[in-house]
Amino acid sequence: MSESEVPEEDAPKKKSKLPLVIGLMLMLALGGGGFFAVYSGMILGPSDNMSAEEEMQVDPLPEIAFVPIAPIVVSLGKEPAGRYLHFTAQLEVAKTHESDLLLILPRVLDVLNGYLRAVEVGELEDPTALVRLRAQMLRRVQMVAGEGRVRDLLVTEFVIN
Secondary structure, X not given: OOOOOOOOOOOOOOOOOHHHHHXXXXXHHHHHHHHHHHHHOOOOXXXXXXXXXXXXXXXXXXXXXXXXXXXXXXXXXXXXXXXXXXXXXXXXXXXXXXXXXXXXXXXXXXXXXXXXXXXXXXXXXXXXXXXXXXXXXXXXXXXXXXXXXXEEEEEEEEEEO
């Protein structure tokens, strides 16, 4: 016998691809079924214990008031024809403290004006500075107004000309 003649017994047998195809089909079917069950809410969905009215109920807003602060214009730099900062804000307070805050509003304006004049021009021009400045101003206003009276400082205008 020559080397080119190989008996059919010694030839490697080809494996069947049927288990691979069946496995892929089962994988796709189970994956699709799992996706549908989660997406439709059958699994891990909201519980049906609440009625439609309970789902639609929205908590009422807290009793708050917004006290506007008069616009503040601060000159930037030492030059007489320099640039200016135009600043306007509102204070978020509880309705019960609104009249108290209106009484001390001139003191709040003084604190904010003094702080804004002390800030360096380079710091004002930084795009991320407003967050830091707002936190510093809120802390100063809370110190003047008393703890627990002012909830937040909302900056409505911050323009450098």
